[in-house]
Amino acid sequence: MLLSVKRIHENMHASTSLSENYVQLKGSLVPMTVMELFQFDSAKIESSLAQIISQAPGFFEGAPIIIALEKVADEDIVIDFAKLLESCAALRIKPVAVRGGTLIQQLAAKKSGLAVVPSNKGRQDPKTVPIEPFANESATQEAPATKPVLEEVSSPQESPDIAPKAEPEQMEESPQEAEMVTTKIIYQPVRSGQQVYARGGDLIILAAVSPGAEILADGNIHVYGPLRGRALAGVRGNTEARIFCQSLEAELVSIAGQYKISEDLQKSGWKSSSQVCLIDDKLTITPLSK
Amino acid sequence: MAKIIVVTSGKGGVGKTTTSASIATGLAKRGKKTVVIDFDVGLRNLDLIMNCERRVVYDFVNVINGEATLTQALIKDKHVDNLYILAASQTRDKDALTKEGVEGILNKLAETYDFIICDSPAGIEHGAQMALHFADEAIVVTNPEVSSVRDSDRILGILQSKSRRAELGMDPVGEHLLLTRYNPERVLKGEMLAVEDVKEILAIKLLGVIPDSQSVLNASNQGVPVILDENSDAGQAYSDAVDRLLGEDKEHRFLDIQKKGFFKRMFGG
Ligand SMILES: Nc1ncnc2c1ncn2[C@@H]1O[C@H](COP(=O)(O)OP(=O)(O)OP(=O)(O)O)[C@@H](O)[C@H]1O
Ligand SMILES: [Mg+2]
Numbered sequence: 001m002l003l004s005v006k007r008i009h010e011n012m013h014a015s016t017s018l019s020e021n022y023v024q025l026k027g028s029l030v031p032m033t034v035m036e037l038f039q040f041d042s043a044k045i046e047s048s049l050a051q052i053i054s055q056a057p058g059f060f061e062g063a064p065i066i067i068a069l070e071k072v073a074d075e076d077i078v079i080d081f082a083k084l085l086e087s088c089a090a091l092r093i094k095p096v097a098v099r100g101g102t103l104i105q106q107l108a109a110k111k112s113g114l115a116v117v118p119s120n121k122g123r124q125d126p127k128t129v130p131i132e133p134f135a136n137e138s139a140t141q142e143a144p145a146t147k148p149v150l151e152e153v154s155s156p157q158e159s160p161d162i163a164p165k166a167e168p169e170q171m172e173e174s175p176q177e178a179e180m181v182t183t184k185i186i187y188q189p190v191r192s193g194q195q196v197y198a199r200g201g202d203l204i205i206l207a208a209v210s211p212g213a214e215i216l217a218d219g220n221i222h223v224y225g226p227l228r229g230r231a232l233a234g235v236r237g238n239t240e241a242r243i244f245c246q247s248l249e250a251e252l253v254s255i256a257g258q259y260k261i262s263e264d265l266q267k268s269g270w271k272s273s274s275q276v277c278l279i280d281d282k283l284t285i286t287p288l289s290k
Numbered sequence: 291m292a293k294i295i296v297v298t299s300g301k302g303g304v305g306k307t308t309t310s311a312s313i314a315t316g317l318a319k320r321g322k323k324t325v326v327i328d329f330d331v332g333l334r335n336l337d338l339i340m341n342c343e344r345r346v347v348y349d350f351v352n353v354i355n356g357e358a359t360l361t362q363a364l365i366k367d368k369h370v371d372n373l374y375i376l377a378a379s380q381t382r383d384k385d386a387l388t389k390e391g392v393e394g395i396l397n398k399l400a401e402t403y404d405f406i407i408c409d410s411p412a413g414i415e416h417g418a419q420m421a422l423h424f425a426d427e428a429i430v431v432t433n434p435e436v437s438s439v440r441d442s443d444r445i446l447g448i449l450q451s452k453s454r455r456a457e458l459g460m461d462p463v464g465e466h467l468l469l470t471r472y473n474p475e476r477v478l479k480g481e482m483l484a485v486e487d488v489k490e491i492l493a494i495k496l497l498g499v500i501p502d503s504q505s506v507l508n509a510s511n512q513g514v515p516v517i518l519d520e521n522s523d524a525g526q527a528y529s530d531a532v533d534r535l536l537g538e539d540k541e542h543r544f545l546d547i548q549k550k551g552f553f554k555r556m557f558g559g
Contacts, residue, residue, distance in 0.1 A: 189493055191447030192440055193414075208493055210443045228491075 032237075033060065033257060035095070036068045040079050046087035053091055055252055055261060058195060058214060059232060061092045067109070069101030070119055079105055081112035183219075190215060190229065197235075211251060220244070232259075233276075243276040244288065258283045292400035295407050295535075296425035298449075300441025302412030304433045305470040308506055309528075310409035311339045312517035313429065316532030318373035319517075322404040325364065328378035329421035330411040331387060337377045340367060341513025351379040354391035360398055369518060374403075384417040396424050414441075414448060424454050427464035429497060429535075433471045434482040439491055442467075446492065466497035468531060473502040474547045485545060498531030500524050501544040 037045070053060050065088065069079075079101075088095050097115035098106060106116045184198035186205045192212030196203065203217035206224050213229035215221060220242050221233045227245040234241030234256040241255055248269050251262050253276045260276075260283050273288040297310045307330070314326035327350060328336035337343040342365050348358035353376070360376075367373035376395075379386065399406050410421035422428060428449050432442040449463045450456055456463070469488055476482040489496055500506075505522035509515065517532070519525040523544050530540045 188450065189446075191450065192443040194447045194451070208491075210440075210447075210491070212440060212444065213447075 032066050032096075033063055033093075034066045034068050034099070036071050037079070038071055039073055040077050040084075042080060042083040042087060045084065046090070049087065049091055049093075053093070055259060056214075056230065056232060056254065059216070059235065059254075063093050065093050065095045066117065067095050067098045067114070069098055069105055072101065072105075075102055079108060081109050081114060085112055085114075184217075189225070192229075203233075209250075217241070227253075230254075231276075239278050239281070241277075244274075245276075246273050247271050248274040248276075248285070253283070253285075255283060260285075292403050293405050293427060294396060294400075294425050295405060295427045295429060296410055296422040297407060297429045297431060298410040298418060298422050298445050299412065299431040299438070300414055300418075300445040301433070301438045304431050304438055305500070305506075306412075306431050307336050307339055307409050308510065308516065309429065309431050309468060309470065309500075310336060310407050311515040312525075312528040313532055313535070314373060314405070314407045315367070315370055315515040316517045316529060317405050317407075317535075318367070318370045320532065320536065321372065323372050323402060324405040324407065325374045325376060325399055325403045326407040326409060327376040328409050329387070329417055330409065331378045331382055331384050331417060332380065333411065334378045334380045336409050337365075337375060339510050339513065339515065340369075340375055342368065342375055342377075346377045349377045349379040350395070351382045351386040353395055354386065354388065360395065369514065384411075384415070387417060387420045389420065389423065392420050393424060414444060418445075419448065419452060422449055422453055422463075425449070425463050426455070427466065429466045429468050430492070430494070431468050431470055432488060432492070434469060434473075434477065434484070434488060436483065439483065439488055442492060446494065465494040466535070467492055467494050468497045468500065470500040471502040472499045472544070474545060478547065485542075496542070497534055498527055499542055499545060500527045500531070 035049075067084070072079075081098075085095060095114060097117045098109040099117050100119040101109070109116060182198070182201040184196070184201065184203050186196055186203070187207065189207040190196055190205060190209045190213040192210045195214045196205070196216070198217040198219065198221075200218050202219040202222070203215055204222045204224070205215060208225040209215055209223055209227050209229040209231065211228045214232070215223075215229065216232045216235050218234065218236045218238060218241075221231050221244070223231065223243075223245040226247040226249050227243075228249045228251070230252040231243050231245070231250055232252075232254040233243045235254075237256050239256040243253055243255065248265060249262075249271055250265060252259055253265065254260075255276060255278050258278060258281070265285065269285040269287055275286050275288050277284055277286075295313075297306045297313070299306050307328075310326055310328075314324050318324040326336065326340075328334060329350075330336070331351065334343075334349075337346055345365050348363035350363070352358040353360055353363045364374040364376055367375060396406060408421045408425065411417040422445070428445075430442045430445060432438050446465060449465065453463050455461065467489065469485060472485070473482060477484045485496070485499055501523045503516075503522060503524040505519055505524050506516050509519050509522075509525075516522060516525050517528040520529070527544055530543065533540050
């Protein structure tokens with residue numbers, strides 16, 4: 001049985017080698033946190049990063065991060081990526097790539113083991129700057145100094161090698177598989193120091209969420225009791241996610257990475273039943289009772 | 291069947307040892323065979339409050355290490371019948387308490403005793419986790435201030451997730467709130483949280499409110515658990531708490547400001 005399945009596979013990809021049984025490259029969209037750099041000063045960056053992360057400890061832990069360079073004010077600035085990576089490691093976040101920036105900055109990033117992903121806006125093509133001295137310094141000769149900088153692994157759709165007949169299988173592989181949407185229901189209070197995460201769905205809490213507790217969901221969060229801890233909805237980037245609670249007394253609320261802390265929350269909807277959502281990319285609190 | 295009760299708090303100095311001594315004494319006075327164990331390895335002060343520090347030969351850790359038998363280590367209380375004390379070691383470090391060792395001793399004690407009271411050290415580390423791990427019920431000692439309430443909340447979370455009952459998916463550990471060092475005057479001035487506030491935040495059953503009282507200090511200096519000072523407000527409040535623990539329905543007292551004369555008498559002013 002197993003053998004025959006394999007055969008079919010081999011037939012469908014006659015052009016590819018046996019390697020497909022061990023490894024496969026697929027195109028995929030993964031939401032990721034982007035860290036936008038405005039200026040470079042490693043000490044200042046580390047301290048402000050630490051501050052941001054302390055707002056939601058645990059949330060960013062081990063998270064892959066893209067360092068965006070589009071907004072760096074001074075284009076000629078030298079970014080010490082080794083230093084930057086050290087700071088990130090100390091804070092337990094993991095930069096995997098840079099986006100945007102000048103050729104020199106991108107080369108420096110590559111030397112530190114970072115990938116380069118295409119910029120989605122702004123400086124589409126990096127400014128051409130003299131790169132010779134840098135290329136000479138480079139330890140690896142094959143540093144693509146003169147080649148186009150962005151060498152992306154093309155996604156299957158764009159690859160001309162793939163025959164149209166492969167299409168049905170591509171459908172199967174596409175990330176549109178009907179995912180089971182699960183809802184997690186918690187009946188007991190979530191206490192200080194506890195963390196509850198509803199992966200891939202909504203989270204419903206039928207009790208209080210204490211200060212020092214953290215509740216997270218990929219989908220929406222409902223709290224039928226006072227919300228006094230931290231609540232983060234849409235943690236994998238779902239900007240449609242919302243938080244509903246009976247009494248908003250939270251230390252922090254966040255939707256898809258945009259957050260407000262208690263100090264700001266006290267200005268609107270404090271201790272009343274509220275809804276938290278993103279409107280025009282802005283975290284907004286609205287009363288539930290009309 | 292023996293009931294294992296942990297007296298715990300997270301925060302230090304809130305009155306766990308005072309409470310352990312009084313609750314254990316109160317249960318014994320009501321005819322329950324009771325043993326109280328000091329889990330505060332390295333500090334040891336339960337024996338001071340119970341005035342048996344000069345009679346400690348072997349301690350809890352000696353028994354765990356097989357250097358003494360339980361019978362050799364249990365100290366009979368001088369004030370009431372039915373009460374025994376298992377002292378903590380002053381010389382060992384906290385890691386001497388192993389889960390297996392503690393379990394072995396508790397199982398042995400459960401054969402003879404009705405109640406096993408575990409006086410937990412402060413914090414949420416190993417010692418505190420050992421003290422609460424085998425508990426059937428927990429008395430969460432809390433002072434009416436924000437930091438103490440926060441730590442109690444934390445301990446309640448640990449009881450829910452790290453206790454043996456939680457790990458085995460049994461009925462959860464019974465939770466009792468004991469508010470100690472309560473001062474109605476300071477509550478009125480807004481310097482302390484009110485009973486209702488604490489109840490609302492922690493959302494567990496209230497076992498009792500023990501007033502902040504000079505009588506506690508007097509009793510501890512004399513080495514007599516305050517529950518035996520039957521004329522004192524704190525002693526009476528502890529007595530009520532023991533009755534509630536045994537299922538009696540008693541109204542809460544000492545929640546409001548007492549008459550001036552009463553206070554004068556209390557503080558000898
Ligand atoms: N109701 C009370 N009124 C006044 N003083 C009290 C009261 N309860 C406890 N105290 C005092 O508070 C101090 C700490 O009490 P105790 O040793 O019982 O706390 P603990 O929680 O066991 O401390 P630790 O965390 O160090 O073990 C002692 O001096 C005790 O006499
Ligand atoms: Mg103590």
